Amino acid sequence: MLDANLTQQLKAYMVNIREPIELVASLGDDAKSRELGELLNEIAALSDKVSVVAGSDKRVPSFLIRRTGTDIGVRFAGIPLGHEFTSLVLALLQVGGHPSREAQDLLEQVRNLDGDFAFETYFSLSCQNCPDVVQALNLMAVLNPRISHTAIDGGLFKDEVDSRKVMAVPTVFLNGEPFGQGRMELGGIVAKLDSGAEAKAAEKIKAKDPFEVLVIGGGPAGAASAIYAARKGIRTGVVAERFGGQVLDTMGIENFISVSHTEGPKLAAQLEQHVKDYDVDIMNLQRAEKLIPAKFEGGLHEVVLANGASLKSKTIILSTGARWRQMGVPGEDEYRNKGVAYCPHCDGPLFKGKRVAVIGGGNSGVEAAIDLAGIVAHVTLIEYDSDLRADAVLQRKLASLPNVKIITSALTTRVDGDGEKVSGLVYKDRNTGIEHDVALEGIFVQIGLVPNTEWLKDSIALSNRGEIEIDARGETSQPGIFAAGDATTVPYKQIVIAMGAGSTAALSAFDYLIRLPEPVAEAA
Structure with a gap:
């Protein structure tokens, strides 16, 4: 064995x-x-x-x-x-x-x-x-x-x-x-x-002194930010809803330069261990809910957590990442984890011998369809545009599979079920306007990412896509608040790019700190 x-x-x-x-x-x-x-x-x-x-x-x-x-x-x-x-x-x-x-x-x-x-x-x-x-x-x-x-x-x-x-x-x-x-x-x-764990955690957090750099998010950008800040010898903290972020949901990683192959959970564990090599206060399993910028330059910014505690810091680095985009159609939420899934690697084996659909014709969608075709009875790939957007090599592989049907110019309009599990979906042909029913047992949604920034909309400038607007130094619209990674306007959402952006944000935060005038009392 x-x-x-x-x-x-x-x-x-x-x-x-x-x-x-x-x-x-x-x-x-x-x-x-x-x-x-x-x-x-x-x-x-x-x-x-x-x-x-x-x-x-x-x-x-x-x-x-x-x-x-x-x-x-x-x-x-x-x-x-x-x-x-x-x-x-x-x-x-x-x-x-x-x-x-x-x-x-x-x-x-x-x-x-x-x-x-x-x-x-x-x-x-x-x-x-x-x-x-x-x-x-x-x-x-x-x-x-x-x-x-x-x-x-x-x-x-x-x-x-x-x-x-x-x-x-x-x-x-x-x-x-x-x-x-x-x-x-x-x-x-x-x-x-x-039942008392959350209250205990909140009390522990409330007792913490202000940080010089507080990183919100524990993915590649957040980890890089924390390491670069801590290496400067300044008081650094990290608040993460789950350390590792979206990387934890990634299967094979083959484009992380100098490492020919790794897997998301392994890389996430290595990131966390690297951060722990430094004097960084990691507050995992904590969700940020509100950002209160300082009232004047050099003052303390405040981050309010879901458990009611709050943290203060001279600078903030926002690296909250992104999450799977949902279709937003009737039935999707009702049948989430009851046939509607977002991770083909995780949940694919549960649909062995069954019929499934993959929503999305980019690289993620086509890769998912190829993987699932080796497990399930039949795959229907549904793409909104008139053509698939995946790399040509992936499209050729997909087209060679006998148990895959490709439907383009299609808008998914509804997920159907029997009250306990998915039984099918409905899509509209965008060329004719005619709706079609597809009988199946599983739907894998692969239509991109949404930045985790809803909690920031009243605090800093966001793009029309909800991304944090930053300049080349990672600076946001608020002095002393920086951002990095998939939650920002930086193009190309990649692990290696997020790490570089996190390093940039930390160096910019340090540069901001050393140029501040002498401390003054916080205004009432």
């Missing part, structure tokens, strides 16, 4: 196992059970602290990683390779007594959670968002004896997925009831369970 490279990596990690663990295998006579049995025996052969024992669970194939002689453990239903291989490695280490690197106060919160929590997470092996959720819940189960977690490969347990109406991954159930969908980090999960 494991190639030589993965075997060597795993062996190196497993020297960190401190306590004996058992791999309790629930296997049948099917091919997947044989594969899982082979994998577990290969793992056990790498450490004298690991053994394989027979078990019995309702899900076959599955296995429990259990600390010998205890109830501490986590369960995987399926074969956790692909994106979940890291989850498997961490589970082995943490059940085996290796400490987590998460913040100690957060770990203590998990240990102190009061209640019985049985979590189940449905994932797909191609989902880059799933490992964060699986790893967070696994860690919680290791830390707190009243928490359990089973990670389930949705592609392997299709009947279960269908019966529970799981149409997007990751999907989490708590005590048999829906708990959440999409990427979630440990802090966010704990906050949902601990």
